Amino acid sequence: MTDVAKHMKSETVEQHEYDVVVIGAGGAGLRAAIEARLQGKRTAIISKSLFGKAHTVMAEGGCAAAMGNANPNDSWQVHYRDTMRGGKFLNNWRMAELHAKEAAERVWELETYGALFDRTKDGKISQRNFGGHTYPRLAHVGDRTGLEIIRTLQQKIVSLQQEDFRATGDYESYLRVFQECTITELFTTGSGPGAPEEQRRVAGCFGYFRDDGRFVRFDAPAIVLATGGVGKSYQVTSNSWEYTGDGHALALRAGATLINMEFLQFHPTGMVWPPSVKGILVTESVRGDGGVLRNSDGKRFMFDYIPDVFREQYATSEDEADRWYTDADNNRRPPELLPRDEVARAINSEVKAGRGSPHGGVFLDIASRKSPEEIQKRLPSMYHQFKELADVDITKEPMEVGPTCHYVMGGIEVDPDNGMSVVPGLFAAGECSGGMHGSNRLGGNSLSDLLVFGRRCGLGAAQYVDGLRARPAVAVDDVDAAVDRAMLPFSSATDGGENPFVVHLELQKTMHELVGIIRKADEMEMALKKLADIATRTRTVSVEGHREFNPGWHLALDLRNMLLVSLCVARAAVERQESRGGHTRDDFPAMDADWRHLLLVCSALGEDDVELVRREQVPMRADLFDLFELDELKKYYTGDELGEHRAGSSGQGNGA
């Protein structure tokens, strides 16, 4: 790091200029940056943590792509259908289509960057089973697939930098990583009061370096948000400190919209014991590889929880379920591999009915189903994790598991083809974008989503920059305001503001208890009241000391993002009066076709309030609609909507 102003008190703001700025260095951000650089754009990558440590590193199970290596019957159409079913047909179908069509190419491309996936006997990429996927589809490396993907992308970036070095003598002439740098504001033109909406464009962003607290601004006409999820608003989560919903909140404040925020994925299997690791993920591969769920009576309870819509695809007896692992074509799948929302709710019900494990979860048993050697080979990091953190040997004993807040389906509303939000120049990819997964994401569909839409956003951003006549300028007043907002927690200290850690715990408790896995109207109304109070307290949290690597200050600034995102979640959850995917209402337990075609869209009202409107989804294109049988669609669609199907329209001659 430079020694510029280590103890500086007057606010100099370091300044950089780029064509494309990518905020986030996980799978989505890195793939976007690679693409922008390949398009000849000078690109900056910004991340809160060190390069190579983003959340993607934690992904375990695999990356879904219909390569057909394990079962030749697989195709993009089958993957598309699985994705739409998993999301209960609320997905943005165009995103799901692009994802299913392009995932395989994106995975193969990683091999040309040096990735080493596990292999099949004939030397192709091996693919494993996962919940909701018809065929074994997840490319993987043991249970550390995310590490392989992030390292591969990181190393590709280094190789591009080496190319640039050979050409220009400077590694960073086209691609530079700014690590441990947190972005706190986006700048747009036409943002002042009364400025016409149509003049609004991205102009840059502002943030601070975590190590010495110095401020920095990036002037750039295109910004890609790839900031990941929001799990830190919840008490029990598989997510790290980085998941404070920054991208979601930055986009809102810049005038963009969020969709589907009521849909949060509670992963069915998080660790429940010891308390300090509660929430840490136990990969779904344990079940994909044969692990089963049992209650305190030793019963495989998932057979009791197969919902009607999935009756035909899932086994009804243990024998059939067990045969499926070796003969998937002639047997139905084990119900342990139902989509995550179903499994999470089932576990919740078993625990509530008093059939839980000693520490309030259920048992996940692989020990009695696979040999110790196989377990250690297929699930090395799970073996390690339980051994070191819980003192449990998973080759001998069952694990105790329970639901944990894992993934946010909701996110920034974007154009499916190029990833641009409603604000020109502002793009989003990966977990912080919305639509692709509908009401529930299938396991393995995130890593592939990152690659497909990361690339599309990088390309979209480059094309957008090419089409600009002039670069939007950052307004000096906006920079001053950003500095003031960032410094606020220090000035609040003199006015006796609260400790941000205390306010954060309160926020987590509120969301966990009142807008958690099972929701009720009165509880959510209560949550909204509490959030209004937390909003006031968030504005005045105070921190002491200095700006050098000060976690209290960092949290104080993250807190306003968590609050805004939590408001969106709670508002949308109150509004949607049905249960679907990652949104379960105790008071409206059924899925309702009249809600399927409605999106709930949030936009910001000032610093800490949101507005919510309903919007109709664009109906699915006819050729995609026809990929499904009418009988299946009937479970999700209203009668009116079904008229578009081939079975319905064929009798009436050819419609449009």
Add this chain to the structure above:
Amino acid sequence: MSSHWHHFRVWRGDADGGELVDYPVEVNEGEVVLDIIHRLQQTEAQDLAVRWNCKAGKCGSCSAEINGRPRLMCMTRMSTFADDEVVTVTPLRTFPVIRDLVTDVGFNYVKAREVPSFEPPPGLAPGEYRMQQVDVERSQEFRKCIECYLCQNTCHVVRDHEENKPAFAGPRYLMRVAELEMHPLDVADRRSDVQDDLGLGYCNITKCCTEVCPEHIKITDNALIPMKERVVDRRFDPLVWLGDKIFRRTGS
């Protein structure tokens, strides 16, 4: 749930200096050192600087020295210490301190850039790569690396030897070369890079790096020693030597 009080000592300070500060702190069943550091942050030391991400030994962010031993804080259980044992946490010694437990690990990113990248085989399109599991496994072992830099911190070639840093990439990046050498489809010959530019010759196979690796990668036995053997083979092979000379002449 059982809990007890434990005596913690944490190094507090910055590049200009610092000291060990004593903290009595509550410890609950099942907790790891990182939990205790977080408890301090939430109570009496709001501005205590520490890096972490996954809290599950997967990201390699939380490296520190605990009672003098380089370890991941998130994977060090408090139950491994006696109740009356003082637990001392200090930053990695080989890298410059930024603040408290956070060091400037930039050295590693510089070295990463000096390792020539994967060179894909010409003429093979994406989707056409075929490799056997047994052949990828050797490199896969090295790709388990979470870049915690504990091995880099431990290796005596650079620990307390600032002067060796420019010439020595450290075990993690020497292993990266081995990983690419053993990649079934990489087409580059990396043996002169690793000896001349990255300083493999400095390594005298003490295995201290292997001992601290939280991923239990056999860095010395499986990466460094085989690389040394390959380098020796090459240097003493007169045909290779001649080939090199000719290649260099036409190439330059």
